[in-house]
Amino acid sequence: MHPEPPQHDVSRDPILDGRDSLRLVKLRLALTLITVAILPVAAVAPLVRAVAEEARIAHHLRLEAQAGEASRMIERELTAVQSRSDDLVTDPVIVAAAGAGATSSQRSAAGSKLGSALSRTSGVVVGSAVLDGSTVVASWGSTISLPASPTPGIALAAAVGDQPTALVVVSRASGTARNRPTIVSTVSLSVLLGYALPEAIPGETLTLTDADGGPVAGTRVSLDPVAIAGQVLDLATEAARDSEGSQAIDVPGLDGWQVAVGGPIPIAELPLPALGSLAALIVLLGGFTIWMARQILRPAAQLEASRSRLRELYESAREAALRDSLTGLGNHRAFQEAVARMVEGSRRYGTTFSLILLDIDEFKRINDTRGHAVGDQLLTQLGEIVRMTIRHTDAGFRVGGDEFAILLPHTDAEGAVGLCRRLLARTLEDRGAGAYRGPISFSAGVTACPTFGATRLELTAQADAALYRGKRAGRTVVTIYDPTIDRGHVDEGMRAELSSAISAVIDSGSMTPAYQPIVDLGTGRILAYEGLIRVPRESTFAHTGALFDAAEAAGRVQDLDRAALEVVLNGASGLAPDVVLSLNVSPRTLEGGDLNATAFLAILRRHGIAPDRVILELTEREAVREPERLRDTLRAVQLAGVRVAADDVGAGNAGLRLLSQFQFDVVKIDLSLVQGGTGNAHGHGQMLSVLTSLVQMADRLGAVTIAEGVETPEQLRTIRELGITAGQGYLLGRPGPEHAQAWVDLESLAARENEPDPQAPFQPRPEPVGARTDGALHDLVAALTDDADPVVAPADDGPVGGMGRFSGVRRRSSSFIRPGRDRRA
16 A cells, blocks of 8 residues: 655645745845935935036036027027018019019019028028918918918917917018018028027027017937936936026017027036046946846746746646647637637738638437447547648637537638548548548538638638538538528518519619710710619619619529610610710629620610620629639620720729739729829828739730729829829719710819819719629618618818829820720630
């Protein structure tokens, strides 16, 4: 019989209990800090007081002299500016610019006169303006602030926002004439004080105070490490209160203002005995600090060793808590934490990852017929196969009784499907070794972030929905999440109701066409009209977007696309022979086979529209399911003369994916890029870079570029500078029933100010044929019952900057978009 081992007192274990060590560390650390804080004050202060008084007085006198010198320089500069301004108000050039019939050249000459007369070597005058009453007729530089009612003389400018403090020097012509010119010059106080600051030591300040003693402006010499010791001595001797010299400013309008110069006592002015004593004291304090540090580090090192062991024990316990004991994979808690981390990484860095959920087929039957021990062997064997199949960067988990999960970083859904198929092939084989040697069948659901979901709950719900859709389809299958099938379902009653409402709109012929011009940005000639549709206000649907949403939910997209084509083509019978018609069709309609190339060309012939007068816009609002069939259709219509356009390029990755898969004749840049590439908003530079890249890419592909959503003169100027071929938007022409306009005065539009269009908020924008918006089912139902018109707010863009920076971008000829061009083979 073995003796019972002695009980170990965990509470007194020096590794687990660090309370005594912590107390000792705190005590020694407190003593060290008290010593370091008291000794410099107790030892240095009396010594410096005794030897630094003379240096302090000499330093004070030097500051007084510097203040007087600074005051004289400020007086000289302000007097010179006032004198120059008084002379300028009677100058013939200035008087001519202030006259009632002054021309732009006279005002420009006056501005030049201001610059040549008021520009100082010191640079204190940052701007000047000539006023006729309260109207600025000429200016030079940048006037920080203009008083509402300028009074001759020198005064402090009114503070406006975060503008720097400045003085205004106002001069007005004498006499009683109504149009007496007034010159208002802005003097930057920061520049004036920097110019007036005498030769100073680091840390010295120059402050300008008003009659009440309040600071108006100030400047400071940057601190140099050499002066740090001198500043410490200055504080120790309480000399800071006397280290300032001041002098009054004798300038009319600034009565009672003073210039004050302050700064620490330079170390070079202290006597050598004080420096020697200070050096000895620093050496003593340094040695004492080193000794105390060693006393502190000894128990701290022991404490750190204890904490390291505790950390190892904690990590071991945590790993055991996050691991499934049966399979060796992570458990459900580890899975939740891993998904949360990967979702955060995807949100922050834009990375992609995939999630796979596996569920063993007929696992309950195996448990019931062969026993739970065999079921455990099956789970163990599957866990081993998962570990051997996935990559080192992947992670496998057992998240339920017979449910497993796999996380695949930097992998899309197709890559996850490939892994699932390899895993399924291995599990279905008979194995010669292992606890469970029979084939293992499972079903899997696959989703990806951020392609389908962006949160942990959303991704797990999607993978689960795809998994059970596969089980209902027959099991032993790998299923990718499909948002149109796995969520957003409508019951049969709602689907029938929506289908009936869509049929009512189509059969009643209540849809009306609208045509928006597409304008050549080089000549202003209207090259084409984009065909759109509108629904009447009294219909079931509030706007066109709600109509197409309902068609998608009810499976009537193809029917609605064909009806919309008929409406647009019927209204285009009077289109000018040299103008092209742009038609929008969903890829889903072209993939379905009902509206193939032959049917589309037959519709054009029936309406008397030649194929070479048509642009077919591909409105990809959702993924292309059958790219080969779509490619064949597009190629057939292109050979017949129809031009094909990629619509909404830049709205997401859809347009760019289309450009990589198909050959397009026209690239239509989405309005989000056009409107985001102007003004001073955050991301303006990046938007311009993206726009430039799209133009260059389209040029290499041999495609014409069209900018959508042009609503302000600034946007028009920007896209013309970028070399974009054509544009459309509310600024160039609103959608309407007419299509007889021939050209647009681009120069007049580009010269306008960026003022919001007062009609824009009240004009509902018609949706293109085939256009659909994403949204949940409750948004669709709300849209169907809402009678209000959609409100569109105009873009709020600032002035464009850097004109001409894109002059090197080449604009592709607009003749490419006109009819009569020979097609490529």
